[in-house]
Amino acid sequence: MKRIRILHLLKSDRPKDNVVIKGWVRTKRDSRGFSFLEINDGSCLKNMQVIADSSLANYEEIKKITTGSAVAVTGSLMESPGKGQQWELKAEKVEILSIAPDTFPLQKKRHSDEFLRTIAHLRPRTNKYGALFRIRSELSLAIHKFFREKGFQYIHSPVLTGSDCEGAGELFKVTALDLNNLPQKDGKADFSLDFFGMEANLTVSGQLSAEMFALAMGDVYTFGPTFRAENSNTSRHVAEFWMVEPEMAFSDLADNMNLGEEFLKYLTGYIMDACGDDLELFAKYVDKNLMTTLEGLISSDFTRLSYKEAVEILDKSGQNFEFEVGFGLDLQSEHERYLTEHYFKKPVIVYDYPKNIKPFYMRINDDNITVAAMDILVPRIGEIIGGSQREERLDKLETRMDEMGISKEQYWWYLDSRRYGTAPHCGFGLGFERLLMFLTGVINIRDVIPFPRTPNSISF
RNA sequence: UCCCCAGUAGCUCAGUUGGCAGAGCAAGUGGCUGUUAACCACUAGGUCCGCGGUUCGAGUCCGUGCUGGGGAGCCA
Structure with missing residues (x-):
């Protein structure tokens, strides 16, 4: 079944059965008998709140989900009884695509921009x-x-x-010459032998x-x-x-x-x-x-x-x-x-x-x-x-x-x-x-x- | 390239006059009947950026290197 983006799901005007979302866990809150998962899929700022009940077959696995993990959730979109969000997804199936180990560097709290630059990929x-x-x-x-x-x-x-x-x-030079063995002419690099037959640069x-x-x-x-x-x-x-x-x-x-x-x-x-x-x-x-x-x-x-x-x-x-x-x-x-x-x-x-x-x-x-x-x-x-x-x-x-x-x-x-x-x-x-x-x-x-x-x- | 500031747990930071290395969050374990960066208890976690020096003793003072940041120049 095709995933629906959270951006679109949150704009729904009525409950929906059998929807699939896929994304990354921002935070998990456990309660007795069930867990809340906050899922973000990058389509919008807001997360989808997922309710994972202990009756789910893999609930013991679900309890091990960490911040940063990737999941696919199938379930029903329902009005949320809690404050803070209109909709929530009652999970019928939570598929764990991958668990992020505890070395995942992003915490739930705020990070400095300087630190985030050192993990620009995340x-x-x-x-x-x-x-x-x-x-x-x-x-x-x-x-x-x-x-x-x-x-x-x-x-x-x-x-x-x-x-x-x-x-x-200043220009970045572009060359296909072997920089460790540059052809020389009159004591300078000979770019007439280079790819373009002359010096080239990035624009x-x-x-x-x-x-x-x-x-x-x-x-x-x-x-x-x-x-x-x-x-x-x-x-x-x-x-x-x-x-x-x-x-x-x-x-x-x-x-x-x-x-x-x-x-x-x-x-x-x-x-x-x-x-x-x-x-x-x-x-x-x-x-x-x-x-x-x-x-x-x-x-x-x-x-x-x-x-x-x-x-x-x-x-x-x-x-x-x-x-x-x-x-x-x-x-x-x-x-x-x-x-x-x-x-x-x-x-x-x-x-x-x-x-x-x-x-x-x-x-x-x-x-x-x-x-x-x-x-x-x-x-x-x-x-x-x-x-x-x-x-x-x-x-x-x-x-x-x-x-x-x-x-x-x-x-x-x-x-x-x-x-x-x-x-x-x-x-x-x-x-x-x-x-x-x-x-x-x-x-x-x-x-x-x-x-x-x-x-x-x-x-x- | 120049001037200034900073570097302590995975992250954010405190650390007084030079005298036992700390907190919150994250992680782990347990608890909690609907949470909202959840909450409560416990556990574990350290090359105090590197090197050298001063000192009985250095996270703390001095020198030096590296890294990051702010400002300036160059420019968009």
């Missing part, structure tokens, strides 16, 4: 991480739904790349691929893993993370800001709607202000101001910042958080940054000093979206690449898009994990990705 069996990864799954779906409704097409940008893209961060961004496709298919997006080999040891960085990168043809920076704002509001509303029970756990135990923050994002118009105005506000703030504020200097975490958390108290979009702190592909403004860039800042996270209008004019792009010492030969294909039917276009990148942190109130990025990759840590 943490989805806890309430918090089960809820988190259900939200992660729903959020992925919501991203596709948003773009589909907007007429965007999904592009699979490559994971292996020959270019280093915007020079964003740091799908943007350049997305641009090529936007200039063919109109509106597109990528959503996939990206890799940075930076030795970052913070609660906001991992070496492998997922990024969403939309790219729109025939659009300018204002369109880009509008899309970013609409996108964040859609996703936040979607999760509040689709993940009520799971989100409630985070509002209750992780961040008491979570719902206020999320509702604030949905209901407010994001403040839009130029980088120049932002610097003026910071200058006049009277705050004692650790880092200097001034035109031409990048905004630091503390500056971004001051703007969104204290000064405006809502999401903020900063645009028109000085060109010297931004990459080569951003469109130069008429002042020849700033570029058409925009960052969206949200409370608690800081920068959650970074984007720009791209430089579509071939001569300006080449000049800028020369200035910055970027090889035009290597990017011949990128420049081709500006030779043949170039058009204004723009896009942005959103760190998927950072969005999850914002939506759940979780403060460490290692806790919103199934198996985090950080310096010195790739055991799982």
Whole structure:
């Protein structure tokens, strides 16, 4: 008989006979003559309370069931006479699929996030991480739904790349050469003998691929893993993370800001709607202000101001910042958080940054000093979206690449898009994990990705 | 990579001035007629992160290494 998921069973509007559930025992409470089993199957936060009577043939075995054991229960769904749950399952058969020995590391009480990271393979069996990864799954779906409704097409940008893209961060090198016996040429490794005949890396961004496709298919997006080999040891960085990168043809920076704002509001509303029970756990135990923050994002118009105005506000703030504020200097975490958390108290979009702190592909403004860039800042996270209008004019792009010492030969294909039917276009990148942190109130990025990759840590 | 903090039972943590290694939960045994992170009693459980030093005596003080965390930079 096919198992029914606890999520669906708990939504039943009437008693049901002959149902089968399969899952893991969260806790067992024995009474004289019968036992209560709390079963969780991962389909939802709630457990199914199972009543196992001593009249069951294998009751002596049932009494030995431990936390973490896997069971299949056949029985009748009945109204529960006890308080705390509407339904319970009166067992007719309890099949013990496997008993977890007493070394099972999860206790019924709360564990620290630090400890759970050391058993990342078991943490989805806890309430918090089960809820988190259900939200992660729903959020992925919501991203596709948003773009589909907007007429965007999904592009699979490559994971292996020959270019280093915007020079964003350190690269993970990819090779099929024998690292213990590297072929040498002029004292260096000879990658002409490697699989691709040249150096290859894991991608740091799908943007350049997305641009090529936007200039063919109109509106597109990528959503996939990206890799940075930076030795970052913070609660906001991992070496492998997922990024969403939309790219729109025939659009300018204002369109880009509008899309970013609409996108964040859609996703936040979607999760509040689709993940009520799971989100409630985070509002209750992780961040008491979570719902206020999320509702604030949905209901407010994001403040839009130029980088120049932002610097003026910071200058006049009277705050004692650790880092200097001034035109031409990048905004630091503390500056971004001051703007969104204290000064405006809502999401903020900063645009028109000085060109010297931004990459080569951003469109130069008429002042020849700033570029058409925009960052969206949200409370608690800081920068959650970074984007720009791209430089579509071939001569300006080449000049800028020369200035910055970027090889035009290597990017011949990128420049081709500006030779043949170039058009204004723009896009942005959103760190998927950072969005999850914002939506759940979780403060460490290692806790919103199934198996985090950080310096010195790739055991799982 | 830099600055700061921490490491005691399977887990969460206490351990006073340097003087017998502790509690709750988990585990085991027994009890309890409907429990809700059940409850009650009992049992068992320790390389006090590693190495070195000071001392009559170190979980406690000093040095060093490792691991984890917080903050910063880099960035998403």
